[in-house]
Amino acid sequence: MMHVVLFGAGHVGHALVKVLGTLPCVVQWVDARDELFPDEVPANVQIEATDLHDAIVDEAPAGAYFIVMTHDHSLDFALTQRIMRRDDFAYFGLIGSKTKRVKFERRLMERGVAAQRLTEITCPIGVEGIADKAPWSIGLAVAAQLLRVKEVAARVGAEASRTVCATA
Template structure:
């Protein structure tokens, strides 16, 4: 799902008779037992990796994301530096325009793919990858409206539209008249970009990509070494340790994982030092799913290899 969609959530129940039950979901797909259906609407309001309470259940939600995609709708002067900066930042880039002479390899050597088509006819395969950032920089409000109509009808990470406030208002009013909700229309970033005061195409491109980077990093995602995933995918059994929450100082954040194989091999890290040593020692006694808490006074923090005091919760799961 992650390779196909680019953005997937996993939810784990932490306590009660259903402790350890999981589901994975996107904005329009879910895999899990029927008990998840009643709380799925609330789960979909969670935007990042964190522990949430829904009803009487405490649930750990994890956000996983693949490499982001950037779709530039319009191939004018601003699009060229947007494409170049986007490639420097590691985006997979598609450039679209309805003028064949504009979408050329000479103009966009940094693009991964070029597409010439009417903005009203953007192909369906362009959508569905949720970790996609769309930038509408067409030559007129008709093109902007066509792009907005298509993008807002699908899950996406970001949609920004260039133009004056008058042009933006005309487009927004038209979309509202067509039946799009006010929430969806207002989710558009328009006028696009952070207000840096730039006038040149390159300066405008910097403001656009700065806003995209800010938006991309707004949601907290956990960290897991690829060795952890490879061990589990390889069929190895053992205990997974995941940081649920922390306060104070810790080398690793919420969502960080460590996997202890039954043969004694460890993969990844939850921070190292004595706290990791203690957690690994306790992992041998885990039979199913458990949550353990570590309250750190200033002295405890020093003893456990932390910089300062705080509170750490760790989820133990036998796999």
């Protein structure tokens, strides 16, 4: 089951949670601004009204799906830097443009992140071909991308199992 850690309770975060609430996953929804969370959320969504972002990143299980879409570029960068310390996530998506990606990549390399690791960041996020920037469109596109990543990982895992069994 996917464990999604979603940073940001803005309009896009709300739209994404509505979709993720219908899928077989657990969602940790993180934002320091408690007043932005709705009174009710789907049963698979856990609200984390905290500014202890580093602890949330560090305590997420291996294979987590991280999504960063906060209201603050500096917070997005701090989260990106923290997530990139890990080497065990299934997905890391960062909301933003190609320009934001280039700026973040340069800053990460200046701070010692190896260039080959930068391919692990998905930015812009969402399945390709959806140009609409409305929150619900982005939410659907990101949810579809998560499902695709999960399916590809399952296929790769199944193929690896078959290879191991065939060579045993």
